[in-house]
Amino acid sequence: MKQLLIAFALLFSTAIFAQSDKYMSAMKANIQQMKDAKTNEENIAVIQKFERIAEAEKTQWLPYYYAAMLKATMAIISQEDNKDALADEATTTLDKADALSKNNSEILCIRSLIATAKMLVNPQARYMEFGMLINKYINEAKKADANNPRPYYLEASNIFNTPKQFGGGCEKSKPIAEKALQLYNSFKPENEIAPNWGKENIEQILKACN
Amino acid sequence: MFVFSNDDLMKKLVGIITSVFLFSNVFAQTKITGTVNDNKNKPLAGVSISILNTYDGATSDVNGKFFITTNEQGAFIIEAKMLGYKSASQNISLNKNEIKIDFILKEEVSELKAVTVTAGSFEAGDKKRVATVLTALDVYTTGGANGDITSAIKTLPGTQQVGEQEGLFVRGGAGYETKQMIDGMVVNNPFYSGSPDIATRGRFAPGLFKGNIFSTGGYSALYGQALSSVLLLESIDLPNRSEASASISSVFVGAGFQHLAKNKKSSYGINYGYTNLLPYFAVIKQKPDYFTLPEFHNADANFRIKTKRGGMIKYYTNFSANKMGLRNVDIDSSLLKDAFTLKNNFWYNNVSYKENLGKGWKSLLGFSYSTNNDIIQTDIQNQNNQSVTTGIHYIDDKKIALNSQQDLTVLRGVLEKRISGISTVRFGSEYWYSFNKYLYNNNFTSTIKDHYTAIFAETDLYITNQLAFKAGGRFEYSSMMKARNIAPRLALAYKTGNNAQMSIAFGEFYQKPEVLQIMNYNNGVHQTGYTKATHYLINYIKNTSLQTFRVEAFYKKYNNLIKTFPDTNNTGNGYAQGFELFWRDKKTFKNIDYWISYSYLDTKRDFLNYPTTLQPTFATPHTLSVVTKTFVTKWKTGFNFTYNFATGRPYYNIAFNNNTNKYEILDEGKTISLHNLGFSLNYLPNLGKQNAKTFIVLVASVTNVLNSNLIYNYRYSYNGLNKVAVTPPAKQFFFIGCFLSWGVDKTQDAINNNL
Numbered sequence: 001m002k003q004l005l006i007a008f009a010l011l012f013s014t015a016i017f018a019q020s021d022k023y024m025s026a027m028k029a030n031i032q033q034m035k036d037a038k039t040n041e042e043n044i045a046v047i048q049k050f051e052r053i054a055e056a057e058k059t060q061w062l063p064y065y066y067a068a069m070l071k072a073t074m075a076i077i078s079q080e081d082n083k084d085a086l087a088d089e090a091t092t093t094l095d096k097a098d099a100l101s102k103n104n105s106e107i108l109c110i111r112s113l114i115a116t117a118k119m120l121v122n123p124q125a126r127y128m129e130f131g132m133l134i135n136k137y138i139n140e141a142k143k144a145d146a147n148n149p150r151p152y153y154l155e156a157s158n159i160f161n162t163p164k165q166f167g168g169g170c171e172k173s174k175p176i177a178e179k180a181l182q183l184y185n186s187f188k189p190e191n192e193i194a195p196n197w198g199k200e201n202i203e204q205i206l207k208a209c210n
Numbered sequence: 211m212f213v214f215s216n217d218d219l220m221k222k223l224v225g226i227i228t229s230v231f232l233f234s235n236v237f238a239q240t241k242i243t244g245t246v247n248d249n250k251n252k253p254l255a256g257v258s259i260s261i262l263n264t265y266d267g268a269t270s271d272v273n274g275k276f277f278i279t280t281n282e283q284g285a286f287i288i289e290a291k292m293l294g295y296k297s298a299s300q301n302i303s304l305n306k307n308e309i310k311i312d313f314i315l316k317e318e319v320s321e322l323k324a325v326t327v328t329a330g331s332f333e334a335g336d337k338k339r340v341a342t343v344l345t346a347l348d349v350y351t352t353g354g355a356n357g358d359i360t361s362a363i364k365t366l367p368g369t370q371q372v373g374e375q376e377g378l379f380v381r382g383g384a385g386y387e388t389k390q391m392i393d394g395m396v397v398n399n400p401f402y403s404g405s406p407d408i409a410t411r412g413r414f415a416p417g418l419f420k421g422n423i424f425s426t427g428g429y430s431a432l433y434g435q436a437l438s439s440v441l442l443l444e445s446i447d448l449p450n451r452s453e454a455s456a457s458i459s460s461v462f463v464g465a466g467f468q469h470l471a472k473n474k475k476s477s478y479g480i481n482y483g484y485t486n487l488l489p490y491f492a493v494i495k496q497k498p499d500y501f502t503l504p505e506f507h508n509a510d511a512n513f514r515i516k517t518k519r520g521g522m523i524k525y526y527t528n529f530s531a532n533k534m535g536l537r538n539v540d541i542d543s544s545l546l547k548d549a550f551t552l553k554n555n556f557w558y559n560n561v562s563y564k565e566n567l568g569k570g571w572k573s574l575l576g577f578s579y580s581t582n583n584d585i586i587q588t589d590i591q592n593q594n595n596q597s598v599t600t601g602i603h604y605i606d607d608k609k610i611a612l613n614s615q616q617d618l619t620v621l622r623g624v625l626e627k628r629i630s631g632i633s634t635v636r637f638g639s640e641y642w643y644s645f646n647k648y649l650y651n652n653n654f655t656s657t658i659k660d661h662y663t664a665i666f667a668e669t670d671l672y673i674t675n676q677l678a679f680k681a682g683g684r685f686e687y688s689s690m691m692k693a694r695n696i697a698p699r700l701a702l703a704y705k706t707g708n709n710a711q712m713s714i715a716f717g718e719f720y721q722k723p724e725v726l727q728i729m730n731y732n733n734g735v736h737q738t739g740y741t742k743a744t745h746y747l748i749n750y751i752k753n754t755s756l757q758t759f760r761v762e763a764f765y766k767k768y769n770n771l772i773k774t775f776p777d778t779n780n781t782g783n784g785y786a787q788g789f790e791l792f793w794r795d796k797k798t799f800k801n802i803d804y805w806i807s808y809s810y811l812d813t814k815r816d817f818l819n820y821p822t823t824l825q826p827t828f829a830t831p832h833t834l835s836v837v838t839k840t841f842v843t844k845w846k847t848g849f850n851f852t853y854n855f856a857t858g859r860p861y862y863n864i865a866f867n868n869n870t871n872k873y874e875i876l877d878e879g880k881t882i883s884l885h886n887l888g889f890s891l892n893y894l895p896n897l898g899k900q901n902a903k904t905f906i907v908l909v910a911s912v913t914n915v916l917n918s919n920l921i922y923n924y925r926y927s928y929n930g931l932n933k934v935a936v937t938p939p940a941k942q943f944f945f946i947g948c949f950l951s952w953g954v955d956k957t958q959d960a961i962n963n964n965l
Contacts, residue, residue: 026265041256045269048258052267055260081709081754089293121755125345128450165843166897 026053027062027193034070043074054096061104062193064097069110075117087117105145106195112137112154134158149183153198156180160205170209177205240304242278244311246270246290254315257292262299280304294320319631323675325705329715329747329762331425344424349416351839353850354888354913356945358411359422360401363441364854365835367762367790367807368426371856371884372828374922374936376401376409379828380426381766382786382813383438383743386724390441391433392419393524393562394574396642398618399582402506403554405498405536407922407936413508413528413556420446426790427745427764428715431668431682431699432624432636437721437743437768445560447522448477448514451953457483459909459947461490462506478513485532496939501595502535502551521565528558537591541927541934542605546590546598553585570628574638578620586612604928611652617645629669636682637667646725654731660690660722668699676705686740688722693739695720710752719743723772723780727818736778742769756797758805763789771817775873784815784823804838821873825860827923832857848892856884863926863933876930881923887915890945907949914942 030049037043047067054063068090075086091114098107112134119130141151156177162168180202189196246257253274260267266280270290283304288311291297295315302309317323344362355361360378363369370379377385390400392414404410423442433440449468457464468479485506510528517523533553540546562576588610592598599606624638642662649655668682680701687694701715720740728735749762764787771782794805811831816823834855841848858880867874890911896904914920923936 022265041269041271044256048260048267048269049265051258052260053265056263056265085293125347132450163843165846 023053023057023060024191024193030063031066031193034066037070040074043070047071051093059100061097061100061107062195064093064100065107065110065195068094068097069113072110072113072117076113076120083117083121087114090114090117103144105141105148106150108137108141108144109148109150109154112141112151116158147183147187149180149187149202150195150198152176152180152183153202156205157201160209173205174209177202177209181206239279239281240283240306241308242276242280242288242302242311243308244276244313245274246276246313246315247274248295249314249316251314254292254295257290257295257313257315259288259290259313261302261304262287262289290315294318294323317675319633319672319675321632324632324672325676325678325703325711327670327678327680327701327703327713327715328711328751328760329428329701329703329713329749331423331429344422346416346419348839351848351850351890351892352837352888353839353852353890353911354854354886355852356411356890356911356913356943357416359414359416359419359441359443360412362416363424365805365807365837365852366424366426367760367792367809367833368439369809369833370811370828370830371833371854371886372922373409373884373920373938374407375828376404376412378439378441380439381764381788382784382811382815382826382829383766384826384828387436387438387721387743388441389433389436389439390443392443392526392560392578393445393576394432394442394624395560395562395576395578395620395622395640396435396618397558397578398580398616398644399556402530402532403552403556403582403584405534405550405552407925408939413530413558414443418445418526419443426762427766428699428701428717428747430680431666431684431697431717432638434664434666434684434686434697434719435662435721437719437741438766445524445526445562447524448474448516449479452477453951453953455481455949455951457947457949460945461485461487462947474516476513476515478511480511481509483508490944494940494942494944497937498536498538498939499547500534500536501549502533504532504534506530506532517565519566519568521563523563524561526558526560528556530554530556537595540590540605540608541925541932542602542929543600546592546600546605547595548608549587549589549591549595549597551587551589555581555583557581572626574622574624574626576620576622579618581615581617583615584612586610586614610650613649615645615647617643619643631672632670633672634670635667636669637665639663639665648729650731656729656731656733656735658690658725658729658735660688662686662688662690662722678703686720688740690735691722691737691739695740695742706750707752709754710750713747713749713751715745715747715749717745719745727772727774728778730778738772738778739770739780741771741780741782743767744769756795758792758794760792761789763787768815768817771815773817773819775819782815782817782820784813784817786811786813786829788812801842802838802840804836806837807833807835809833819864819873821864821875824862824875827859827861830857830859846894846897850890850892852888854884854886854888858883859923861924863930865926865930877926877933879924881921881935882919884920884922885916885918886913886920887918888913889915903952905951905953909945909947909949911945912942917941 030046034046037046047070050063050067054060071086071090071093075083075090078086094107094110101107115130115133115137119126138151138155141148156173159168160173184199184202246254248254255270255272255274257270258267259270259276261280261282264282266278266282268276268278270276285301285303287299288302289297289299290313292315294317296318298313298315300311349355349359349362350357352362352365363378364371368380372379375385378388379385380388390397401412402410421444425440427439429440449470452470453468455466462483462485464481464483466479466481468477470477487504491500491503508530512526515523535551537547537549540548558580560578564574566572588608589597590605590609620640620642622640624636626634626636628634644660646658664684664686666684671679682699684697697718697720699717701713703711703713705711720742723738723741728738730736744767745764747762747764752759766786768784770780771784773779773782788809788811791808796803811829813829814823814825836853839848839850860878860880862875863877864873865876890909893908896906920938920941921935925934925936
């Protein structure tokens with residue numbers, strides 16, 4: 001009888017494990033698809049997959065986080081007239097992540113990305129308002145988790161991409177990029193699906209600046 | 211009953227159960243296929259189709275088709291959703307049988323997609339997608355505009371290049387037919403007081419406003435008392451940071467401070483500026499002989515408080531005092547001079563309170579008060595600059611002493627309610643109390659008071675994203691005229707394609723006559739009614755964030771214009787018709803932003819002392835403006851050019867014939883065409899220097915670079931034998947200035963980083 005109980009307990013725990021395993025494997029697959037996505041259509045399909053997981057799970061902030069990150073990225077690279085709309089959508093999604101995980105350094109990084117997209121709609125007119133927001137979120141992200149390399153990556157990348165005449169360029173970007181790399185080297189993501197991006201870009205910046 | 215004797219068996223069993231479990235899953239797969247169309251039966255791509263509470267779903271392809279396989283079993287809800295459409299869902303039962311489901315999604319009317327009523331208006335500012343045309347930064351960087359809002363707006367279609375009077379002359383209308391509103395409240399004396407035949411600048415700096423709407427006709431029922439046009443200026447909310455600023459230039463010095471509270475919920479600021487043209491006139495020769503050099507003191511202050519519910523309380527006040535004195539050769543006798551002196555004091559106050567009341571309600575309350583005092587003296591002087599009396603009535607009549615005071619108090623309240631979707635209703639009321647007092651030659655006093663009340667209502671109705679109406683009306687009553695009127699306004703907008711739309715508009719507009727036109731020198735005014743204009747417009751706009759193309763045609767009928775002869779009454783009339791083109795492009799040429807405006811105008815009117823229906827002296831058929839701006843990052847310098855062209859304007863010698871007892875045209879002609887190329891340069895030496903504590907902008911500008919002859923009009927002597935061109939006091943205006951600001955916090959770094 002005891003063994004029977006063990007058997008059922010095992011079976012039951014397998015089911016539980018299967019459930020969270022399902023989440024992990026779906027997330028892993030989606031993160032891979034996100035990395036592989038090239039076209040707008042592919043991006044939209046991945047965003048929707050993340051959103052389905054998020055809506056089904058209800059308590060996980062990560063799927064919302066990835067959906068918002070992709071939307072923000074799409075807003076930044078869009079050449080069409082929809083930057084503002086995409087950025088607003090990203091904010092709506094990110095707010096849901098934020099509701100599940102407050103003062104999260106990773107979420108604050110995406111806020112900064114969204115502000116970047118907003119500014120790029122009309123840099124001349126918007127740099128005052130959104131330029132300030134970009135850095136505000138980066139600073140808050142640093143405060144929320146001093147070991148997170150991504151706020152440093154975003155800061156280094158923003159400066160790197162700013163023309164030298166406007167206070168950007170390698171010289172100013174490099175020390176921050178180095179700090180970011182140092183943090184990346186000691187950074188251990190919590191699990192396979194936790195945010196773990198930006199290191200390659202930092203290496204590229206450092207390569208370009210050497 | 212199972213009995214397990216060893217662990218191996220148990221493991222096997224677990225294995226079997228697990229595999230059976232998995233096996234059954236494989237065989238429980240259900241296929242779902244279908245299509246998603248919009249309500250016009252066009253396939254929708256990118257729709258998310260989800261089986262709710264599962265991970266399963268799909269994205270529709272370009273043909274609106276989708277395909278889902280799921281291992282789930284039982285009753286579920288399947289939902290199709292996409293931004294801008296109403297979601298649709300159905301109950302399904304997953305039981306291995308293939309399911310076919312088609313969805314039809316109805317488009318939602320949304321602010322992003324919906325058509326906007328644009329007939330007649332140019333909207334500037336960052337928040338609106340449509341017709342973003344002229345921002346504060348645009349005003350500062352328009353060559354030749356010297357940071358003056360009106361000068362920059364004169365590069366937009368519908369305006370005339372009138373240089374001898376201030377104001378915006380829109381579509382055959384006189385300058386006073388355009389009214390400026392700050393936060394919805396009309397502003398009296400929005401331009402500095404000056405001398406005859408020289409246009410003055412606007413009193414309000416472009417940086418005070420976050421956006422402006424310039425309507426060249428057919429404007430909203432929320433505003434009234436402007437026959438031609440309104441310029442709606444919306445004041446800024448909280449500043450981005452605390453800052454101190456100073457400026458020094460060839461004509462003025464200034465300093466200011468603004469403080470933003472730490473919690474970013476409130477701010478206050480003060481500025482002071484002093485303008486003196488002594489050094490400038492010493493270097494650049496002016497046509498008139500200035501015996502009192504123009505001198506201006508200008509102070510302003512403000513505070514702004516953000517309320518708990520996200521509303522805003524704002525106060526702005528502006529005080530200015532200026533004086534000047536100048537002499538010109540008298541037109542009737544070359545041995546005599548006309549001496550003109552002016553002293554002006556002006557005080558303006560504006561308080562507004564905007565609040566979200568919840569449940570889709572918003573309110574805007576406002577109060578403004580301004581008082582303006584001009585003390586003007588014109589004298590006839592001899593060659594030794596001594597006052598003389600000639601005994602010739604038409605020369606001595608030019609000696610005038612005028613002390614005038616204009617006070618205006620405005621109270622205004624507007625309520626706004628979202629009715630459904632983005633459709634909105636607005637209604638409200640306003641009350642103006644104007645008090646005008648004129649003291650002529652220390653002898654005749656005229657006091658003119660008016661209580662003006664208006665009630666207005668308007669609705670923006672969005673039928674679909676493609677079709678919208680704006681309908682409204684305005685009821686007005688003026689105690690001075692003891693007359694009421696009802697002014698209907700109607701506009702319709704239809705989206706003709708991606709980024710393209712058409713609008714038509716109709717409206718009736720009433721305006722109180724200018725006090726000086728109906729003044730009765732014994733006291734008060736002659737009893738007259740409102741002047742009236744009826745506008746019909748049609749417009750087409752195609753725009754993206756980087757390019758705007760706009761074409762508009764209009765017909766405007768004037769009725770009840772003021773005639774001052776033989777009696778002062780409302781028997782004048784006129785018309786204006788024409789079309790306008792506008793093209794702005796930030797895309798084609800790298801780093802170059804340019805716009806081109808062309809206006810065609812055909813207008814005639816019979817008003818004031820015109821003996822017949824004439825093309826007014828402030829109107830010309832063809833006007834063209836080309837504006838270019840480019841910023842060269844390498845040099846940290848912006849180069850801005852503005853070219854304004856206008857065909858000649860008519861001028862008349864309208865004189866009274868004592869034999870026929872009528873006004874007659876003794877002479878007439880057309881001025882030469884106007885060419886005016888303006889240039890300005892902004893150099894930002896510290897741009898991007900992260901450690902720089904001071905932000906510096908150096909500005910150099912010149913108007914009329916080509917030194918062309920600018921002739922605005924002609925004036926005639928009493929006997930009609932002498933004709934004198936009305937020209938600016940100097941052909942060109944040069945300006946060099948340095949603007950400094952010091953951020954009180956570190957956020958300037960952020961700005962520079964991300965420029």
